[in-house]
Amino acid sequence: MSEAADPAEVEHDKDEGRWRFKPRGLHITWSSNSSYWKMPEKGTDGPAELLAVCWLEIDGSTSEPLSKGKRYALSFKISMTKQDPVWKEGPVFMLAKVGKKGIAKWEKINLGDMRIGNIVEIPYGKLRFEVPKKAEDTRLYFGLYELWTGDWKHGLQIHEAVVEEMPD
Secondary structure, three states: OOOOOOHHHEEEEOOOOEEEEOHHHOEEOOOOOOOOEEOOOOOOOOOEEEOOEOOOEEEEEOOOOOOOOOEEEEEEEEEEOOOOOHHHHOOEEEEEEEOOOOOEEEEEEOOOOOOEOOOEEEEEEEEEEEOOOOOOOOOEEEEEEEOOOOOOEOOEEEEEEEEEEOOO
């Protein structure tokens, strides 16, 4: 159904407090089936291209805990290869949750107006969240999901996901 996220495809800069998840560093539902997703070669910076799925689900998590009391931002870099009317009908949602039992922060994103070929960062201004000072579990769990429409969709490329610590 899906390939497991490959930790070798995640770059972590501890000095900057930044994680960069290449497509193979994410868990993309149905990515193991080449009829649904065209995945980049291992170790490359190419995007994952959505060929046809009826359910979009992309998950990731940091391998190490985030710093307590710090603010972070999450974003995805995406592009479109062709117009698909389904993106006008149903938005996608981004999620950031600190700890498995943490409170989720959501952001609604409309992909219907994206231009073909432009690589954009979503959401505009990034999804910002703070790690509670008293949190026990400070790993980040995040994702990009569609609002279920039941329609098949295509044309979306996932270039990367980025988690970065915000300056104080």
